[in-house]
Amino acid sequence: MSAQRRRRVLLGLGVALPVVMLVAVSAGSVPLPLSGVLASLLHGAGIGAGAALPPSSETILWVVRLPRVLLAAVVGGGLAVVGATLQSVFRNPLADSGLLGVGAGAALGAVAAVRLGWAGTSFLALPFAAFAGAMVAVLLLYALSQSLGGGTLHGLLLTGISVSALAAAGTSMLLVATEEFRVKTVLFWLAGGLDGRGWVHLRIGGLVMLGGCAILFAGARVLDVLSLGDEEAAALGMPVHSARLALLALAALVAGAATATAGSVPFVGLVAPHALRPVAGSLGRHLLPAAFLAGAVLVVLADLGTRVISANVDLPLGSVTAFVGAPYFLLALRHADART
Amino acid sequence: MSGTPATAILEADGLSVRRGARLVVDSVSLALGAGEAVALIGPNAAGKSTLVRALAGLLAPAAGEVRLRGRSLRDCPRDAVARAIALVAPDEAAPATITVAERARLGRYPHRGPLRPFTAEDEAAVTRALARAGVQPLADRPLATLSAGERQLAALARGLAQEPAVLLLDEPAAHLDIGHQLRLFRVLDEVRREGVGVLAVVHDLPRAAAWAERLVLLARGRVAAEGAPASVLAGPAAAAAFEVCIRAEHLGGRPVYLFDEQPTPRG
Numbered sequence: 001m002s003a004q005r006r007r008r009v010l011l012g013l014g015v016a017l018p019v020v021m022l023v024a025v026s027a028g029s030v031p032l033p034l035s036g037v038l039a040s041l042l043h044g045a046g047i048g049a050g051a052a053l054p055p056s057s058e059t060i061l062w063v064v065r066l067p068r069v070l071l072a073a074v075v076g077g078g079l080a081v082v083g084a085t086l087q088s089v090f091r092n093p094l095a096d097s098g099l100l101g102v103g104a105g106a107a108l109g110a111v112a113a114v115r116l117g118w119a120g121t122s123f124l125a126l127p128f129a130a131f132a133g134a135m136v137a138v139l140l141l142y143a144l145s146q147s148l149g150g151g152t153l154h155g156l157l158l159t160g161i162s163v164s165a166l167a168a169a170g171t172s173m174l175l176v177a178t179e180e181f182r183v184k185t186v187l188f189w190l191a192g193g194l195d196g197r198g199w200v201h202l203r204i205g206g207l208v209m210l211g212g213c214a215i216l217f218a219g220a221r222v223l224d225v226l227s228l229g230d231e232e233a234a235a236l237g238m239p240v241h242s243a244r245l246a247l248l249a250l251a252a253l254v255a256g257a258a259t260a261t262a263g264s265v266p267f268v269g270l271v272a273p274h275a276l277r278p279v280a281g282s283l284g285r286h287l288l289p290a291a292f293l294a295g296a297v298l299v300v301l302a303d304l305g306t307r308v309i310s311a312n313v314d315l316p317l318g319s320v321t322a323f324v325g326a327p328y329f330l331l332a333l334r335h336a337d338a339r340t
Numbered sequence: 341m342s343g344t345p346a347t348a349i350l351e352a353d354g355l356s357v358r359r360g361a362r363l364v365v366d367s368v369s370l371a372l373g374a375g376e377a378v379a380l381i382g383p384n385a386a387g388k389s390t391l392v393r394a395l396a397g398l399l400a401p402a403a404g405e406v407r408l409r410g411r412s413l414r415d416c417p418r419d420a421v422a423r424a425i426a427l428v429a430p431d432e433a434a435p436a437t438i439t440v441a442e443r444a445r446l447g448r449y450p451h452r453g454p455l456r457p458f459t460a461e462d463e464a465a466v467t468r469a470l471a472r473a474g475v476q477p478l479a480d481r482p483l484a485t486l487s488a489g490e491r492q493l494a495a496l497a498r499g500l501a502q503e504p505a506v507l508l509l510d511e512p513a514a515h516l517d518i519g520h521q522l523r524l525f526r527v528l529d530e531v532r533r534e535g536v537g538v539l540a541v542v543h544d545l546p547r548a549a550a551w552a553e554r555l556v557l558l559a560r561g562r563v564a565a566e567g568a569p570a571s572v573l574a575g576p577a578a579a580a581a582f583e584v585c586i587r588a589e590h591l592g593g594r595p596v597y598l599f600d601e602q603p604t605p606r607g
Contacts, residue, residue, distance in 0.1 A: 002480070091435065222454045225446055229433025234398050236502075237422030237450040282437040 006286055009279045013293035020297050021073060024304040025065040029311070032057050032065075041066075067199045071206065072303040073296035075194075075262045076272075078209035080295025082255045083269025084287050085216055088227040089247050090153060093277075096269040097255035099160045100248065101137035104167035106259040107190055109133020111174045114186050126189060127201065127260040134256035137163055142245070156248075192263035192318030194303050205261035212254035213292060216247070220284030223247060227282065264318045265302075267325025268295050274332065298324070348373050349537045350395060350425065350506045354404030356561075357387075357394045364390040366561035367404065372506060372537040377528065379542045379552035379569075383582050387561040388541045389429075392510050395539070396427040408506075422450035426504035428495050430511055436484030440475050440494045441466065443483065447501030469500035472527055474520075488515035496524070500531065507531060509540040513547065525551045545586075546597045549573055557581060570595060 025041075026032045032053065039052030040061055053061060079097070086095040097103065113119045113129030141156070141163045149155015175183060216223075222243050225233045233240050258265070272295040273287060280290040302320040309315055348371035357365040364387040372378055380388050393399045395406055397413040406413045408424055426447070434443055447469065448462040470476045473496045483491055492515050499507060507528070513521045521544075528551070532538045542548035548555060549569035557565040557572055559581035565572045572578055573586050579602070587598045 088435075091433070219454055221446075221449065221452075224438075224442075225449050227435050227438070228443070228446060231393075231398060231429065232427075232433065232498075235396055235422065235425075235427040235429075236446065237419040239418060277437055281439065281442065282435050283442055 006280055006290075009276070010290055010293070013290060013297065017073065017293050017297050017300070020300050020304075021069050024069045024072070024300050025061060027304060028060075028065065028307050030057070030060055032061060037061060063198070067202050068194050068197055068303065069300055071197050071202045071261060072194055072300045074202070074206045074209050075258045075265060076268055076299025076302075077292035077296040078213055078254045078258045079265060079268040079299070080272035080291040081213045081216055081288050082251045082258070083295075084273035084284070084291040085223060085247055085251045086269070087273055088223045088282070088284060089244055089251075090157070091227060091229070093274060094270065097251065097259070098164065099157060100252050100255065101141050101160050101163040101167060102134045102252055102255040102259055103264055104164040104171070105137025106130040106134040106256065107264070108137070108167040108171045108174070110189050110263075111171050111178070111186050114182050115174045115178045119182075119185060123196075124200070124204075126185075127205070130189075131256050131260035133167070134252065134259055137167055138249075138252040138256070142248075188316070189263045190318075191316030192265045192321070193306065193314065193316055194262055195306075195314055197261060201261045205257045208257035209254050212250050212257070213288075216250055216254075216284075217288050219247070220288055223284035223288075262299075262317065265299065265321050266318055267321050267328075268298055271325045271328050272298060275328070348407075349409055350539075351407045351410075352391075352395060352404065353407060355391075355394060355401050355406060356403040357390050357399050358402040359390060359399075363402070364561050365394060368558070368561070368563055369404075370556055370563060370566065372539050374505070374535045374537055375532050376537050376554070377532050377552045378537075378539045378554045378556060379548035380539060380556050380558060381542060381545060381548050381572075381578075382558035382564075386558040386581070388558050389510050391558060392427065392429075392508050392539070392541055396425050396508050397421045398427070419450050419453065422502070424504055425506045425508060426499040426502040428499035428507070428509045428512060430492060430495070430514055434483055434491075434495075437482050439480050439482055440486070440497065441470060441479040443494055444469050444497040444501045447498040450502060465503050466501045469497045472500055472530065473497035474523055474527075489517065489520055492516060493520070493524070496527070500527075504536065506537045506539070509538070511541050511543060513542065513544065521547065545573060545582075545599075549595065549597065573597060 022034065022037065026034050026037045036053045039048055040058060042048045043052060083096050086097065086099060087093050090099065109129040109132050110126055113126045118125040118129060141159050144163065145155045145159040149159055175186065225236055225238050226240065226243060230240050273291045276287060276290045276294055280286045299321065302324065303317055305320045306315040306317050351371040352368050355365060355368045356363060368391060380391065382388050390399065394401060397406065408416055408421065413421060444466050448458060448465065452458055452462065470479055473493045475490065475493045475497050478486065478490060483494065486494065492512065496512060513524055516524060528538050528540065552569060554567065555569050555572040556563060557578055564581050565575050565577035570588065574588060579586050583602055585600045585602055588595045589598060
């Protein structure tokens, strides 16, 4: 875990992200020339003169692709940071936001919005309902685990499973009671995707995700001390209980915002930190920024994949990340076996 | 009680601790002075580990109190307690990928809190702690690659990096070979000469007697005997607590303790 190697990884990811994003805004059903895109972006940033692309291409770049790619980066980064955080808090490399009931709660909120017809009235109704669902699930989880499980990690895990199962049951019941033409809206949302997301999603969701990540970065040392275990953390003067709650609340906020804007995007929170731990180490201050960059690269690429793999249909983003993530884990398993 | 220092840093006064419904530590009073070496001995399940954790402020007393420099731990802020008292306990909870040096650095948390950056003073304390615990060569190794004994020394390095006034250790020598055991107790003597009060749970009675200035014998949660090692081990309380016969012989001016099973009562 040499510092030099760590810096190289961070630098590599820091270079890779803008490159991948540039490719992602250029590629698609209407390919845009890289040089023109670069000139237009620089012009937008106040550098260079005149529009570099024809007006229709300018619209595609600035209205459709740029906010989408930026959102993909923030969602991916946010999910990876949440994954890394929860893995430290639960001291389990397989922890992710699903443990907090975020996904199941968000799904229930989304289905409720569709079933009640809110989703038709405003395009922001569904993400807001999903976010609300996620937060309600997390609050319920917290209240139940406090009153029944005494706030232990074990109690939190069991309560999380129960709350998720309840939310999933509610989702199924609502889906059955929903008109067929509306079911498709929900299914698309559940499958994850950034189709049709624009600047407004980025402004609202991005703010929550980036803000949450920034606080997690700043408090990385708390995460490290907690990862030593409850007893050692308490012996170092850490208020274990409240510190853990604060971290879980931040993680839930970021994951809730990510799920509300992009639907379900599995495996990013697992794969990015898992791949980086051997090179970045497990200290939060090293791992979280690297995980953010890696998660961002991963989802920007996955979103690009949804647009370019098939000329006829946009693939669901969640399926693409799962297609990448699941084999990764199987390979990691094989390597782990080979080493022992 | 004999040997209670006049200027105690850490004191337990009528301390009782419950684990669930069970009273594990029962009205224990003891004091640890600056630069003092005390070994806490006692049979399994005597309440030694619980007592040590209560002394570190990790378990709330059911009765009585623990005082740090005369002030009840209840009234001390957490970080102040963690700056004054370091607990080194055998645990496998630390993440496997963290390195020895990184773990020792977290020992500076009580001094800097979550946000303040580490200073040269912190780095110097960490370097000193690693060198002293003898784990400098392992500094960049992840914990997963260490043996149990090496992990124990890494935990000690974290405790030393805290630069506490009191060092509490729960079975610090459990996985160490004889060479490392001797080294460990030499290190404890070094820090004690700098004025740190050291209290260690030690299972190996001859080792405890050779190292400590004072033994505290805990049996069924109570202090059964306390005082100079030779007198505690020779006393009836030790034999009763461990259910053994203890005999001291002298070899080259040093006491050698011999242990035998007590004859089983007939009938």
